[in-house]
Amino acid sequence: MRALRWLLVPIVVVPVTLLLLHGFSRDPAAIPSALIGKPMPAFSLVTLEGRTVTASQLRGKPVVLNFWASWCPSCVDEHAVLLDAAQRYGNSVQIVGVLYQDSPDGARGFEARYGQPNWPTLLDPNGSLAIDFGVSGPPESYVIDANGIVRYKQFGPLTPQVIADQVGRLLGTAGAGGG
Amino acid sequence: MTGPMIHRYAFPIALGALLALGGLILLLVLRPGLAPSRAEVAHQIAADLRCPDCQGLSVADSSSASATEIRRQIDAQLSSGRSPDQVKKSFVDRYGEWILLSPSAPIAWLLPVGVLLAAIGMLAVWIVRSRRPEAPAATSAVSDMDRARAREEAEALDA
Numbered sequence: 001m002r003a004l005r006w007l008l009v010p011i012v013v014v015p016v017t018l019l020l021l022h023g024f025s026r027d028p029a030a031i032p033s034a035l036i037g038k039p040m041p042a043f044s045l046v047t048l049e050g051r052t053v054t055a056s057q058l059r060g061k062p063v064v065l066n067f068w069a070s071w072c073p074s075c076v077d078e079h080a081v082l083l084d085a086a087q088r089y090g091n092s093v094q095i096v097g098v099l100y101q102d103s104p105d106g107a108r109g110f111e112a113r114y115g116q117p118n119w120p121t122l123l124d125p126n127g128s129l130a131i132d133f134g135v136s137g138p139p140e141s142y143v144i145d146a147n148g149i150v151r152y153k154q155f156g157p158l159t160p161q162v163i164a165d166q167v168g169r170l171l172g173t174a175g176a177g178g179g
Numbered sequence: 180m181t182g183p184m185i186h187r188y189a190f191p192i193a194l195g196a197l198l199a200l201g202g203l204i205l206l207l208v209l210r211p212g213l214a215p216s217r218a219e220v221a222h223q224i225a226a227d228l229r230c231p232d233c234q235g236l237s238v239a240d241s242s243s244a245s246a247t248e249i250r251r252q253i254d255a256q257l258s259s260g261r262s263p264d265q266v267k268k269s270f271v272d273r274y275g276e277w278i279l280l281s282p283s284a285p286i287a288w289l290l291p292v293g294v295l296l297a298a299i300g301m302l303a304v305w306i307v308r309s310r311r312p313e314a315p316a317a318t319s320a321v322s323d324m325d326r327a328r329a330r331e332e333a334e335a336l337d338a
Binding site: 032033034035041101126127128130131132133134135136137 | 231232244245248249251252271272273274275277278
């Protein structure tokens, strides 16, 4: 009976340690998306150039929807990754930027400084699209398949590897072209 | 008041106090309160939702752009006839359970409380056991008769 009492130590210590390990090994700011596997929210927003883009227009090819802002430091590095991805994937993937709590002038200044994209940037003046996607802060991106179903959420800046994996998975070329 | 009188009246007084307390609790629970206004309902929903782009603030307490838009959406949804639960669910559908400042599943509350109670119970048992007086020592193996005989023999030797 006395020896059994010592069994209580691992019974208590092991689960608590595992729980703490799990808790400390994840980013507390990263929020799992509730939209994975669901259709992307409907929207109709105007681009920096004044063109209207709707969610239904984006169907037919994989979409990388990128919430960004000119005041977001990690969006600078991510912009280079997106420029590279746009060149790499060409017309097979649609990249769409969504301006998050920023002014059109701020966005234009950013693009002039870090490279003009060939993809549209949507203005989301009251942040309703960001709320519909459950965004908590830029940069945050969603990979959406050709049928408009949200397949992946990237919390923080996109990397070439993430794009290669997630977009490649939808194009049937997963893992190729990363690095 | 003398001792016997206290004994005589103690039970009715205690019963009366208990009944009064029970009545008060019933009154507090069942009393028909004033229906909260829509602004109050909206504020309560906002207070239950986490501000997405702040640190540890509710939507009601934050002035961020996201919190402002969420408050506007809460008001719009309530105006369109949606219930508070439906409004909350619309945000849970987008952000997941994370958006709720208090978890909706009771297990999330009950589990830590259960573990805490179990730990306190085990600690209490351990303390009580460790304080219990030692069992009286076993009776001596040498009987009084043996002692008497040994004493007699010793006296005989001394003599």
